[in-house]
Amino acid sequence: MLKKDFLIILDLDHTLIYSSLSESEPASLLMNYNKFIKVYERPFAREFITFCKDLGDIIVYTTAEKEYAVKISKALEIDALELISREQLQGSEGNYYKDLYPEWSEVYNTIIVIDDSPNVWSEENHNQAVFMVPDEFMGEAEDVELKHIMNQIKTL
Numbered sequence: 001m002l003k004k005d006f007l008i009i010l011d012l013d014h015t016l017i018y019s020s021l022s023e024s025e026p027a028s029l030l031m032n033y034n035k036f037i038k039v040y041e042r043p044f045a046r047e048f049i050t051f052c053k054d055l056g057d058i059i060v061y062t063t064a065e066k067e068y069a070v071k072i073s074k075a076l077e078i079d080a081l082e083l084i085s086r087e088q089l090q091g092s093e094g095n096y097y098k099d100l101y102p103e104w105s106e107v108y109n110t111i112i113v114i115d116d117s118p119n120v121w122s123e124e125n126h127n128q129a130v131f132m133v134p135d136e137f138m139g140e141a142e143d144v145e146l147k148h149i150m151n152q153i154k155t156l
Contacts, residue, residue, distance in 0.1 A: 061113075
C-alpha cells in the first residue's frame, strides 16, 4: 500500500479559536456558542485550514466536548477525516491526554501536530510526529502565528 504524504492534526482551543465570557475581544467573532460564551477566530485560521486541506488529510483532536468541537469545526468549515474529542481521550478528573494512533503511521509519511499545548500529548508521541506549537491564542487581532506555522510546514 502506498502511503499518503501528510496527516495534519489540529487542536481547536487557543490554537484556532478562543472562547471567552467577555462581551468582546479584539479578534473576529466566529460565533456565539451560547448566551454566555463567544468564540473568536484566530487571524488567518481559514487560510490556514485551506492550506492544510490542500496538503493532506485533517483530523481535529481536542480535549473539548464533542458537541462544542463539532460546532466549531462546522463554523470554521474544517472538512476533517475524523474528530476526536474529550469523550474518546484517556484520563480522568479533568486531566486528559492525547495519543497518536499507531495506524496513522502506517498510512501517512508525515504526521504534523499543530497544538498550543504539547504537554497534553503522550510523551511517546513526540518522536512519531512533527509538533508545531503556536503561541497560545487569547483573542488578539494582530496574531500571525498561523502564518508562521504555514511557513514552517513549507520547509518540510
